[in-house]
Amino acid sequence: MSxxxxxxxxGVLILGQxxxxxxxxxxxxxxxxRALQTQALGGGPGAPPYRTPSDAEExxxxxxxxxxxxxxxxxxAGYKExxxxxxxxxxxxxxxxxxxxxxxxxxxxxxxxxxxYLTFKLEIPNGDAGSTKGVVRCYSLSDRPRSDLYRVxxxxxxxxxxxxxxxGGVASSHFHDLVREGTRLAVRAPSGHFHLIxxxxxxxxxxxxxxxxxxxxxxxxxxAHWADPREVWLFYGVRNGTExxxxxxLETLRDTHPGFHLRVVYANPSDADIPGIDYHHRGYIDxxxxxxxxxxxxxxxxxxxxxxxMEALVPALETAGVPAWxxxxxxxxxxxxxxxxxxxxxxxxxxxxxxxxxxxxxxxxDPAASESLLELIEDQGIRVDSGCRAGSCGCCETRIExxxxxxxxxxxxxxxxxxxxxxxxxxxxxxxxxx
Ligand SMILES: Cc1cc2nc3c(=O)[nH]c(=O)nc-3n(C[C@H](O)[C@H](O)[C@H](O)COP(=O)(O)OP(=O)(O)OC[C@H]3O[C@@H](n4cnc5c(N)ncnc54)[C@H](O)[C@@H]3O)c2cc1C
Ligand code: FES
Numbered sequence: 001m002s003x004x005x006x007x008x009x010x011g012v013l014i015l016g017q018x019x020x021x022x023x024x025x026x027x028x029x030x031x032x033x034r035a036l037q038t039q040a041l042g043g044g045p046g047a048p049p050y051r052t053p054s055d056a057e058e059x060x061x062x063x064x065x066x067x068x069x070x071x072x073x074x075x076x077a078g079y080k081e082x083x084x085x086x087x088x089x090x091x092x093x094x095x096x097x098x099x100x101x102x103x104x105x106x107x108x109x110x111x112x113x114x115x116x117y118l119t120f121k122l123e124i125p126n127g128d129a130g131s132t133k134g135v136v137r138c139y140s141l142s143d144r145p146r147s148d149l150y151r152v153x154x155x156x157x158x159x160x161x162x163x164x165x166x167x168g169g170v171a172s173s174h175f176h177d178l179v180r181e182g183t184r185l186a187v188r189a190p191s192g193h194f195h196l197i198x199x200x201x202x203x204x205x206x207x208x209x210x211x212x213x214x215x216x217x218x219x220x221x222x223x224a225h226w227a228d229p230r231e232v233w234l235f236y237g238v239r240n241g242t243e244x245x246x247x248x249x250l251e252t253l254r255d256t257h258p259g260f261h262l263r264v265v266y267a268n269p270s271d272a273d274i275p276g277i278d279y280h281h282r283g284y285i286d287x288x289x290x291x292x293x294x295x296x297x298x299x300x301x302x303x304x305x306x307x308x309x310m311e312a313l314v315p316a317l318e319t320a321g322v323p324a325w326x327x328x329x330x331x332x333x334x335x336x337x338x339x340x341x342x343x344x345x346x347x348x349x350x351x352x353x354x355x356x357x358x359x360x361x362x363x364x365x366d367p368a369a370s371e372s373l374l375e376l377i378e379d380q381g382i383r384v385d386s387g388c389r390a391g392s393c394g395c396c397e398t399r400i401e402x403x404x405x406x407x408x409x410x411x412x413x414x415x416x417x418x419x420x421x422x423x424x425x426x427x428x429x430x431x432x433x434x435x
Contacts, residue, residue, distance in 0.1 A: 078188070080187055081103070081186060083101070084100070087179075087180070087181065092242045097175070099152050104184060112145050112195075114144060114145065114221075115215040115328075116195050118139055118187050119137070119388075121134055122135045122171055135171050136385050138392065140152065140192075142214040144222035154175045196219045197300060205235070207305065208234065212305035212306070213236055217246060224256075232257075232260045236262070236263070237305070240269050240270045241269070244264065250262055263289075263293060266278070285313065290317075296320050300326050351365070352429065352430055357433060358434070359435075365426070373433070374425075377422060384398065386422070390423065394421070397419050399434035403428075404429045406428045
């Protein structure tokens, strides 16, 4: 055999081996996805095993194969107690802080789908000696699924501009000011329909504005950990370097994963921010920028950011020809997008009455005064649980004793038959609620 033939043969063997490794990696990854999907959705006992190693395991056993480790258990019902293990400041301003949470019972944690969130019930001091009020809020998981810890990253919300007389955000201030290592917190299991499509084939575009980066971090860290072969772009917009969170981490991911492309956009860079190093574009993430960089080919888009960004970008992607099923988005505040799924309040002739079954009181429904049943109920001084106020967390789910409701948008949370989500529902007939 000549030297040239031998070299070609070796080349073919090496290529074959590389392709084999890629196929095995893809197959393992898809196996993990199926396990994750089944378990995160309350999966059955036959679900294939999957868990990821903890930090300690990663440090001690770099070559550990996640497939050989224990199984993620299934999710819990209601609230479970967690203990804060550590806090990590994430930006130069000190406005964003990560909280690492371990279950108080030391049990293994269920998997979640990257992009999902946790719901917290906080007991916030009320001012009166020793008394507290319960406040429910949602926070996206900001790291990949692990069996020992969850991480959330929370931005302190100040009073609205020009309204200094108002208090800052109740829950975010509580986290920043009072939640310390060792603090115990009541947490509902991960949920939410905004998450990575784990077995998708299209390359991925993540678009994050401000604190909307948190679900994207979870998605990115999971993709990197699973050695997912898909190409990933992250467009991350903030005001300037002081708000740029996890900068080093994102740059390390970019430098170590050739398929990951990072585009940082500063709206208002400071003198200390260096173009081409700290940020790539000046201004806002808009359709023009996406067209310029991506040529808007076939991608799976994930968008999370402040209302103006979402309101501009999501419809613009659709107008630019991106199929609606390739655009996934989540808003951290009241719903701001209407993609044609919205049901409107029925314009009936006769007035509608809402009755509260437990107290027996009734109030007329006035669509000009209340946007949702939740608002109507709160205006009556009745306390009900609410978290996202956007149909996502399921906290305000309430049983309907009689009557029917319409939703102003498609609920994101799963709703039990005969129940409704007060925060996005309006009555379409006379209604009696189990309140
Ligand atoms: C699915 C989901 C995921 C989320 N993930 C994250 C995340 O990863 N990280 C994150 O930081 N946030 C996240 N959020 C947002 C988070 O849930 C809270 O909405 C946010 O922290 C603000 O809550 P708060 O209690 O601090 O503010 P609130 O107390 O709800 O106050 C909000 C604003 O209202 C102002 N205000 C207070 N009183 C009045 C008044 N009387 N009149 C007018 N204005 C008033 C406050 O000053 C503040 O500006 C997420 C939300 C959702 C729905
Ligand atoms: S408050 Fe979250 S679904 Fe209504």
